[in-house]
Amino acid sequence: MSSTYTASPFVGKTFGVTVSHLTKQFGRSTVLKDINLEVRPGEIFAIMGPSGSGKSVLLKHIAGLETATSGEVRIGEYDAADPATRDKVHLALVFQAGALFNSLSVYDNLALYPREHRLYDEAGIRERVMHALSILSLEKAVKKFPSELSGGMKKRVAIARALVMEPQLLLYDEPTSELDPVMSATISEIIATLREQTAVTSIVVTHDRSLAMSIADRMAFIMEGKIRATGTPADFKQPSDPVIANFLHPVVDLKNPRFKQLEHNYE
Amino acid sequence: MKYLSAVLGHIGGTVLLLVRSLKYVGTLPHQFPRFIEQCYLIGYTTLPIVTILSFFIGSVLALQSGYSMENFGAKQFIGTLVGLSMARELGPMMVAILVAGRVGSAITAELASMQVYQEIDALETMNIPPERMLVMPRLAAILCMMPVLAIIANLCGWYGGALVCQYTHFISVDSQAYFAALKRFMEPKDIIDGLIKAEVFGFVIVLVCCYTGLSTRGGPREIGASVTKAVVSSLILILVLDYFVTKIQL
Numbered sequence: 001m002s003s004t005y006t007a008s009p010f011v012g013k014t015f016g017v018t019v020s021h022l023t024k025q026f027g028r029s030t031v032l033k034d035i036n037l038e039v040r041p042g043e044i045f046a047i048m049g050p051s052g053s054g055k056s057v058l059l060k061h062i063a064g065l066e067t068a069t070s071g072e073v074r075i076g077e078y079d080a081a082d083p084a085t086r087d088k089v090h091l092a093l094v095f096q097a098g099a100l101f102n103s104l105s106v107y108d109n110l111a112l113y114p115r116e117h118r119l120y121d122e123a124g125i126r127e128r129v130m131h132a133l134s135i136l137s138l139e140k141a142v143k144k145f146p147s148e149l150s151g152g153m154k155k156r157v158a159i160a161r162a163l164v165m166e167p168q169l170l171l172y173d174e175p176t177s178e179l180d181p182v183m184s185a186t187i188s189e190i191i192a193t194l195r196e197q198t199a200v201t202s203i204v205v206t207h208d209r210s211l212a213m214s215i216a217d218r219m220a221f222i223m224e225g226k227i228r229a230t231g232t233p234a235d236f237k238q239p240s241d242p243v244i245a246n247f248l249h250p251v252v253d254l255k256n257p258r259f260k261q262l263e264h265n266y267e
Numbered sequence: 268m269k270y271l272s273a274v275l276g277h278i279g280g281t282v283l284l285l286v287r288s289l290k291y292v293g294t295l296p297h298q299f300p301r302f303i304e305q306c307y308l309i310g311y312t313t314l315p316i317v318t319i320l321s322f323f324i325g326s327v328l329a330l331q332s333g334y335s336m337e338n339f340g341a342k343q344f345i346g347t348l349v350g351l352s353m354a355r356e357l358g359p360m361m362v363a364i365l366v367a368g369r370v371g372s373a374i375t376a377e378l379a380s381m382q383v384y385q386e387i388d389a390l391e392t393m394n395i396p397p398e399r400m401l402v403m404p405r406l407a408a409i410l411c412m413m414p415v416l417a418i419i420a421n422l423c424g425w426y427g428g429a430l431v432c433q434y435t436h437f438i439s440v441d442s443q444a445y446f447a448a449l450k451r452f453m454e455p456k457d458i459i460d461g462l463i464k465a466e467v468f469g470f471v472i473v474l475v476c477c478y479t480g481l482s483t484r485g486g487p488r489e490i491g492a493s494v495t496k497a498v499v500s501s502l503i504l505i506l507v508l509d510y511f512v513t514k515i516q517l
Contacts (some may be wrong), residue, residue: 064391065388065392
């Protein structure tokens with residue numbers, strides 16, 4: 001990932017994230033319950049948990065896309081919910097489904113950010129876009145539109161778009177879902193290398209145990225809207241909490257009594 | 268009470284969207300390609316249907332008025348009636364209804380699907396305000412295109428009426444007499460009033476459709492619901508505003 005072009009003025013500065021007593025309600029349902037977290041500047045922090053546990057909602061609060069019912073999220077000294085924070089902190093979010101602009105080609109999707117913010121001339125933008133595409137082996141997709149891409153390719157384009165943004169805080173929502181194991185490994189390498197080269201703070205929401213274990217400096221396990229445990233990957237290798245142990249090391253038991261009912265139905 | 272608060276919430280949201288969008292008027296020169304694209308979508312693609320419909324509205328108006336006015340011996344005023352009706356009322360109103368159905372629905376569907384598929388969230392995290400990139404170019408384009416469409420609608424309606432007057436045996440008013448009557452009682456104010464109406468209608472349609480699209484929540488089903496809501500709201504607003512704008516103008 002060596003770059004020959006001039007780095008963005010934002011690269012180099014980095015921010016931590018502090019989540020304090022964050023609670024979020026949608027109608028009568030409480031999705032996040034008094035969440036407290038601290039992500040240090042330059043750290044890769046993984047958030048794991050089962051589906052529907054509130055991981056993505058938490059990530060949206062950090063990105064400033066949701067307003068908390070109570071509590072707050074701060075990026076460095078700035079309030080994440082304040083739109084003005086985006087002028088001060090360069091933030092990128094890799095959405096689970098990619099969230100690519102369907103009316104734009106892959107190239108234009110990547111070029112949109114530097115063009116809109118007039119960061120570089122067209123040659124500089126082209127250089128950065130092609131560089132990001134080459135990292136993710138997407139050179140052949142440059143003229144394609146999102147509707148012509150597979151789910152995995154969309155995800156890779158979304159990551160490439162985040163790379164072009166040269167962020168100080170990079171948020172990933174399930175970056176390896178829908179990707180094959182080789183591409184998942186590449187994504188893990190990219191997340192780790194980016195941090196190494198630009199000291200970007202990365203928060204990764206994932207189900208992928210091997211991704212979290214291999215790249216995270218620290219991890220949190222969230223369940224039913226509450227943080228159940230935080231620690232280093234080493235702490236999660238042999239968790240004492242049976243719920244976390246079952247999530248990280250699930251046992252496939254084909255003799256589970258639940259399946260007896262199924263067998264009975266099919267007889 | 269719940270319905271009233273929802274209506275007030277929508278009005279407030281629409282006004283807020285307008286205020287936020289107006290902040291980005293200065294960015295229009297940098298968004299020139301986007302503005303041209305919207306002018307093309309709003310103006311050029313709506314032109315054929317505006318031309319055909321306004322031609323036939325003018326024709327029907329001439330036919331009906333010719334049939335009625337013959338009884339009073341006032342056939343020589345058909346040109347005046349068609350001319351004023353098209354310029355002051357039917358031209359802008361019909362263009363607005365077509366724009367609401369054709370362009371308004373497309374704007375709502377596009378923005379609603381961008382909202383549902385998180386493209387708007389992506390824009391926000393990229394610090395690109397949707398009001399700047401999606402709303403402002405559309406508002407500017409509709410302000411440029413509505414008068415053009417209204418003038419074309421007027422011309423087509425007038426010529427439709429002239430043809431009917433000339434070639435319908437029970438009317439038999441030649442084009443020269445038709446246009447002479449049209450000119451005699453037509454003042455520049457009549458045309459300008461019609462163009463102002465078209466501007467007001469177009470502006471409100473785009474604003475309401477952008478707001479409805481951007482406030483869509485949920486899944487693909489809500490996209491369809493938003494389109495219906497935006498078009499119905501636009502049509503109601505066109506008729507209500509028509510009354511008030513006409514009252515101010517008269």
